Structures are given as C-alpha cells and as structure tokens.
Amino acid sequence: MLLKVCGATSRDDIALLADAGVDLIGLWHGVPGGPADLSPRRFAALARRCRTVAVPADRAAPEPVLVTFLRDPAAIGGAARAAGVQWLQLHGYQPPGVVAAIKRRWPETTVVKVLHVAGDVCVERPLLASYQRAGTDLFLFDAIGEGGQVGSTGLSLDPDVVIDLAEATRLPFLVAGGLSAANRSRYEKVAAHPRFAGADVDTAARDLTGAFCAQSVGSIRQHWSAAPDMEEVG
Numbered sequence: 001m002l003l004k005v006c007g008a009t010s011r012d013d014i015a016l017l018a019d020a021g022v023d024l025i026g027l028w029h030g031v032p033g034g035p036a037d038l039s040p041r042r043f044a045a046l047a048r049r050c051r052t053v054a055v056p057a058d059r060a061a062p063e064p065v066l067v068t069f070l071r072d073p074a075a076i077g078g079a080a081r082a083a084g085v086q087w088l089q090l091h092g093y094q095p096p097g098v099v100a101a102i103k104r105r106w107p108e109t110t111v112v113k114v115l116h117v118a119g120d121v122c123v124e125r126p127l128l129a130s131y132q133r134a135g136t137d138l139f140l141f142d143a144i145g146e147g148g149q150v151g152s153t154g155l156s157l158d159p160d161v162v163i164d165l166a167e168a169t170r171l172p173f174l175v176a177g178g179l180s181a182a183n184r185s186r187y188e189k190v191a192a193h194p195r196f197a198g199a200d201v202d203t204a205a206r207d208l209t210g211a212f213c214a215q216s217v218g219s220i221r222q223h224w225s226a227a228p229d230m231e232e233v234g
C-alpha cells in the first residue's frame, strides 16, 4: 500500500518524510492562498529533492505529486513536465475534460482525481464513468469540510461510504480525510478492498505547530502498512 503525505515546503520536510518511509510526497502548486503553495521554481526544486533524497538501499525514493486546484490542462501539465513530475492530484472540481486533455497530451502521467464526499454524498458521483473514460488512473476519496472546505479538512469518511464509492468505480483508490495511526482499525474493510491503493494524510502527519512530525508519520506508516499489498498502479 502507498502512503502519501501532503504539503511539503522544504528540503528538510522531504528528508523527514523520506526517512519515515513515505511513498508519495504532495507538493502544492496552484493552490491560491494555501500555506504550502509553491512557485514553479520552488516546486521544481522540491520535486528534484524527492528524487535525490537519501533512502535506504531497499527503498525507492519518494515520488513527488503535483497537488493542484488549477483547471487549465496546459498549465497543469506544463508545470508537471517542467519539474519532471509524473503524478498529478487534481483536487477541487476540475471536470472530466481536464483529465482527458492531460492524458491525451501526456499519456505517461499518472492522474489522481479527487472525489469529494460530504457525509454520504459524493459530489462527483454522476461523473464517475466520465472520469474513468477520460483516463483517470486512480481516484482519491476525500472529505469536504462543513463550510465546503476542500483539502486538509481533518474530517474522516465513513468506511461504509468509502466501500460503496469504491464499488461504484473500477479504478484503484486512495483514501484521505482525517486518517491517522489511531483510526486505522476503523478502516479494516477499506484496507482489505482489492483496489485499495493507499492512504493520503495531512493533518495527522503534523505536530501542534503545523510542522511534520517524524514520530507521527512513522506511526501512520506502521499502522497502515498492515494493509494488504496493492498490485502496481499507474
């Protein structure tokens, strides 16, 4: 299973996350006003750092992921390509046409489309087939905040809602939304699903000051790694 942690902003963040065994590191670009938003230059520098950071010989370097609210396929694909980044996380409400345009021009890209869930309602439910036809590689299920907040809500999804959504799709999926070491046992059914690809965390990876905490990330890794292994995705 893959562990993704979101919102790295420094070389030290990446060293800490790599050392803790994180597989995918989310780098924000095109998240206006976001505390972890990166300029194109900084985004490219940190993506390079992900690929070159020291990791034990038996582990791959973490994969940088462009996490974005951008909607313009050329801007999204252009930023990723300029930084040599293969993974895109389309957070927010980009329509299926954006996925299709990216996959047409950059077919080698792994596109993760976020599906936003409020309670037991997935906003994009009527569009699932369209996103699949467009070439989405993985879905990421995330909780919407009470005021419609998107990303890093710290709110957990009901595992039964996750399973229901997984069954309505045919792609591998990641889960986000208030995940932690402590609530891993609640997601037993989810982690055992044959298309469960991994967990995506922001809030629980940090301490009270908002900095990444090696101990918390290590503990999340340890608890969530108990999930059955996923076949290669992307």
Ligand SMILES: O=C(O)c1ccccc1N[C@@H]1O[C@H](COP(=O)(O)O)[C@@H](O)[C@H]1O
Pocket (backbone or CB within 6 Å): 006, 007, 026, 028, 031, 034, 067, 068, 091, 140, 142, 150, 151, 152, 153, 154, 155, 176, 177, 178, 179, 200, 201, 202, 203, 204
């Ligand atoms: O972390 C953010 O603020 C953020 C901003 C813009 C897009 C995505 C963002 N994070 C995503 O939020 C979830 C996890 O959040 P949490 O563990 O509930 O705090 C995850 O998908 C991140 O990629």
